[in-house]
Amino acid sequence: MLHSHAEIRRRIDALGPWFHNMELAGVETAPNHFLGNYPLIKWRKFAEAIPADLTGKTVLDIGCNAGFYSIEMKRRLSVYDVGALRETFDIVLFMGVLYHLRHPLLALDLIREHVAGDLMIFQSMQRGSTDLPEMEENYHFWTHDLFDRPEFPKLHFIEHRYADDPTNWWIPNRACTEAMLRSAGFEIVLHPEQEVYFCRAAGDPASGGPVYPSKGQRHD
Numbered sequence: 001m002l003h004s005h006a007e008i009r010r011r012i013d014a015l016g017p018w019f020h021n022m023e024l025a026g027v028e029t030a031p032n033h034f035l036g037n038y039p040l041i042k043w044r045k046f047a048e049a050i051p052a053d054l055t056g057k058t059v060l061d062i063g064c065n066a067g068f069y070s071i072e073m074k075r076r077l078s079v080y081d082v083g084a085l086r087e088t089f090d091i092v093l094f095m096g097v098l099y100h101l102r103h104p105l106l107a108l109d110l111i112r113e114h115v116a117g118d119l120m121i122f123q124s125m126q127r128g129s130t131d132l133p134e135m136e137e138n139y140h141f142w143t144h145d146l147f148d149r150p151e152f153p154k155l156h157f158i159e160h161r162y163a164d165d166p167t168n169w170w171i172p173n174r175a176c177t178e179a180m181l182r183s184a185g186f187e188i189v190l191h192p193e194q195e196v197y198f199c200r201a202a203g204d205p206a207s208g209g210p211v212y213p214s215k216g217q218r219h220d
């Protein structure tokens with residue numbers, strides 16, 4: 001059945017607000033997005049780095065939102081539940097989700113252990129220094145000045161809100177993003193855009209893998 005332009009507009013608006021601007025039968029879902037034509041403008045900056053032919057590849061889009069990056073994506077689940085999939089994927093998209101999590105390293109550890117078969121395409125908002133520090137393996141207990149260096153890997157904790165969003169919990173600087181990826185057992189193979197990293201599941205996670213806390217009783 002064909003719907004009129006006005007009917008499609010009405011249905012799109014009823015499902016809003018939209019974070020992804022997509023054109024559905026000629027009608028834009030988020031024409032006034034605060035980041036412009038998003039995520040098309042982001043996608044264009046790194047799309048060339050993705051193989052043109054993905055025939056036969058499996059793809060998992062974690063936190064897919066409206067599904068711009070993976071319009072055919074059928075599965076929606078919390079990143080903390082990826083173990084339940086019991087499957088690894090050739091390509092895992094983990095974009096724009098890390099800073100929305102209260103437990104960001106746990107999420108990376110779980111992705112590494114359970115679903116990252118080969119490539120992970122990762123994106124995070126980043127704030128603070130974009131410099132990369134020379135780091136040593138270890139520091140003396142009385143080394144204090146280290147922590148005042150802006151390029152030291154920092155994960156900024158947002159107790160209340162950032163950009164009006166109460167789900168923005170942790171915002172890394174560049175050095176922190178890269179260190180967390182390495183620490184979770186990912187090798188950074190490409191950095192095609194300021195916030196985007198192509199990583200391979202490689203090497204052992206520094207922690208030996210994710211933790212699985214025991215469930216206690218909830219007292220509601």
Ligand SMILES: C[S@@+](CC[C@H](N)C(=O)[O-])C[C@H]1O[C@@H](n2cnc3c(N)ncnc32)[C@H](O)[C@@H]1O
Pocket residue numbers: 019020039062063064065066077078079080094095096097100101123
């Ligand atoms: C900024 S949007 C990014 C959407 C899309 N991945 C992109 O890059 O355009 C953040 C997304 O993270 C999702 N999200 C938040 N917590 C999550 C969790 N625990 N597991 C999976 N997705 C989560 C939200 O539902 C939302 O779709």
